[in-house]
Amino acid sequence: MLATRYAIPKFLHIIVESTFLVQFPFVNESLRLCFHSKSRNYERNFGFDNIDDALDSFNRKIHMRPLPSLVEFSKILGALTRMKHYSTVVRLCKQMELMGISHSIHTLSILINCYCHLGRVDFGFSVLGKILKSGFEPGTITMTTLVKGLCINGQIGEALEFHNILVEKGFRCNEVTYGILINGLCKTGRTSFALGLLRKMEGQIVKPDVIMYNTIIDSLCKEGHVTEASNLLSEMIVKGVLPDLVTYNCLIHGYCSECLWREATQLLNEMVQKKINPDVNTFTVLADALSKDGRVIEAQDVVDSMIQRGEEPDIVIYNALMNGYCLNNKVDKAREIFTAMVERGFRPDIVSYDILINGYCKIKGIDEALKLFKEMHHKKLTPNTVTYTSLIDGLCKSGRTSDAQALLYEMHDTGQPPNLITYGVLLDALCKSQHLDEAIKLFLRLIDNGIMPSIVTYNILIDGLCKGGKLKTAQEVFQYLLTKGCHPNVWTYNIMINGLCKKGLLDEAMALISKMKESDCPPDSVTYNTLIQSLIENNENHKVEKLLHEMIDRGLAEC
Numbered sequence: 001m002l003a004t005r006y007a008i009p010k011f012l013h014i015i016v017e018s019t020f021l022v023q024f025p026f027v028n029e030s031l032r033l034c035f036h037s038k039s040r041n042y043e044r045n046f047g048f049d050n051i052d053d054a055l056d057s058f059n060r061k062i063h064m065r066p067l068p069s070l071v072e073f074s075k076i077l078g079a080l081t082r083m084k085h086y087s088t089v090v091r092l093c094k095q096m097e098l099m100g101i102s103h104s105i106h107t108l109s110i111l112i113n114c115y116c117h118l119g120r121v122d123f124g125f126s127v128l129g130k131i132l133k134s135g136f137e138p139g140t141i142t143m144t145t146l147v148k149g150l151c152i153n154g155q156i157g158e159a160l161e162f163h164n165i166l167v168e169k170g171f172r173c174n175e176v177t178y179g180i181l182i183n184g185l186c187k188t189g190r191t192s193f194a195l196g197l198l199r200k201m202e203g204q205i206v207k208p209d210v211i212m213y214n215t216i217i218d219s220l221c222k223e224g225h226v227t228e229a230s231n232l233l234s235e236m237i238v239k240g241v242l243p244d245l246v247t248y249n250c251l252i253h254g255y256c257s258e259c260l261w262r263e264a265t266q267l268l269n270e271m272v273q274k275k276i277n278p279d280v281n282t283f284t285v286l287a288d289a290l291s292k293d294g295r296v297i298e299a300q301d302v303v304d305s306m307i308q309r310g311e312e313p314d315i316v317i318y319n320a321l322m323n324g325y326c327l328n329n330k331v332d333k334a335r336e337i338f339t340a341m342v343e344r345g346f347r348p349d350i351v352s353y354d355i356l357i358n359g360y361c362k363i364k365g366i367d368e369a370l371k372l373f374k375e376m377h378h379k380k381l382t383p384n385t386v387t388y389t390s391l392i393d394g395l396c397k398s399g400r401t402s403d404a405q406a407l408l409y410e411m412h413d414t415g416q417p418p419n420l421i422t423y424g425v426l427l428d429a430l431c432k433s434q435h436l437d438e439a440i441k442l443f444l445r446l447i448d449n450g451i452m453p454s455i456v457t458y459n460i461l462i463d464g465l466c467k468g469g470k471l472k473t474a475q476e477v478f479q480y481l482l483t484k485g486c487h488p489n490v491w492t493y494n495i496m497i498n499g500l501c502k503k504g505l506l507d508e509a510m511a512l513i514s515k516m517k518e519s520d521c522p523p524d525s526v527t528y529n530t531l532i533q534s535l536i537e538n539n540e541n542h543k544v545e546k547l548l549h550e551m552i553d554r555g556l557a558e559c
Helices: 008-017 029-045 051-062 070-082 086-098 105-117 121-133 140-152 156-168 175-187 191-201 210-222 226-238 245-257 261-273 280-292 296-308 315-327 331-343 350-362 366-378 385-397 401-413 420-432 436-448 455-467 471-483 490-502 506-518 525-537 541-553
Strands: none
Touching: 051 070, 051 086, 070 086, 070 105, 086 105, 105 121, 105 140, 121 140, 140 156, 140 175, 156 175, 175 191, 175 210, 191 210, 210 226, 210 245, 226 245, 245 261, 245 280, 261 280, 280 296, 280 315, 296 315, 315 331, 315 350, 331 350, 350 366, 350 385, 366 385, 385 401, 385 420, 401 420, 420 436, 420 455, 436 455, 455 471, 455 490, 471 490, 490 506, 490 525, 506 525, 525 541
16 A cells, blocks of 8 residues: 555445445446436526535525425535535534435535545545445446545545556446546656556446546646657557647647647647638647747747637737747737727736836846836736836846835835845846945845745846955855855856955965865866966966866866
8 A cells, every 4th residue: 555644545445345336346437427417407497606606505404394305405515515615514414414404425425525625535445434334335426526535635646556456356447537547647747557447447347538638748848858748649540549729739739849830830820621620729829839949930820820710819829929029029919919909899807917027127128118117007917027027137237226125115015025136136237337235235125025046146146246346345245145055157256256365365266276175176177277377477477287188087178
């Protein structure tokens, strides 16, 4: 048995020993159909608008004499489950028991489902034990609910073990059960296991369906195994499982992620030939991938083709195009897309504004970016960390560091805390403009706010301090990062070695290069060249020869 934080193996053992599954190996189909029929009827005639209506109905029924049939209570519990009020269902089930209302297989199955969604699969298995003791026959739906519960709670190993026990005892799992297991395996990065499970199904009564294939194909594509995913498409066609729109969308996305445009185009043509019409998602994937790859003209062609086919682009596609133009520094074209989107009746979202603001900031169009920022407030869109960071970067690049600092304070006031990138942008600007006292204050504020500096953050500050002649402070920061368990990289050492060399502290610089070798951070050509240049200037040629030999041995210089 696999270990788990719940007592699941105990309940698996109960099922293994139960004679119930031996006596009744298959689902009671008439019972299952009955439940499905009732469920469909309920959906049409017994819906509730909110939890209060459902609770009012429940409270009326428990005080009726004689009590209504259990079916009526099942309807209420089912409605609350669909509204995701799982804890309420559990409470009502306990209330029913206290009032002497016996549960049915249906209400107990609903209770199992609720426990699973509440992360208490162990309680779900307890209810299964109660089902068995009551002489009820749990069907595929009940068992599949438990399998799903284990999967959604990250216990995929236990789910597979439970499945194996069910199969050994002659219980017939259905397509939904296998679909859940395959989905759980793929979501946890065990795509090869999912593929193995698919292979085991071959020759069984339950055949792999398009959903199972799609799940694995999508997972393979996301892992970069597009060739294997394509082979699986060919395999499913040979086995008579017809691919659908989702199949092609997954593969097209996979090809686009790998920049295999010819293959993506061929697949698009293939799906059209098979009368599978591309949808908004198909075109969005193509437009977004092309835009990010800098092929924004081709992305625009995709959108034009989409419109010609009668498909209306959505805001995601417009944002993808805008982003593509901004990446190519064609912010005016991005603004045209923005205007066209508004004219078509779309309301720009926070992503739309972030893309444009970032685009303008990159080309130093800070005034236009600030106008858009004000427009966001006017349209009651709350700027996020990305918005503020882009603007702070733009202000810094325009030499307006005081305005950038003011914006940082505004972030705190509006409850939008800066992240490490935000601080890094402003810290870099303060260091480059030699506002070192302000830079140190900002660095300390970053730490006070509970943000752990990265090695890049340290490098920015140390570099600024060295270039500003504050070598002692730079050394203190260097020692501080070591005490915090942050490992210096080659850039960190090179900054310090360069600062020491400029102050004529060559012995300390040589000591640092020795420390690099000990710290599994080998010197690079910049390290050696910096030291060699300083040694030559100080007529220490005997040390130069040693370093040159080291460079040659490390393959960093030509003999």
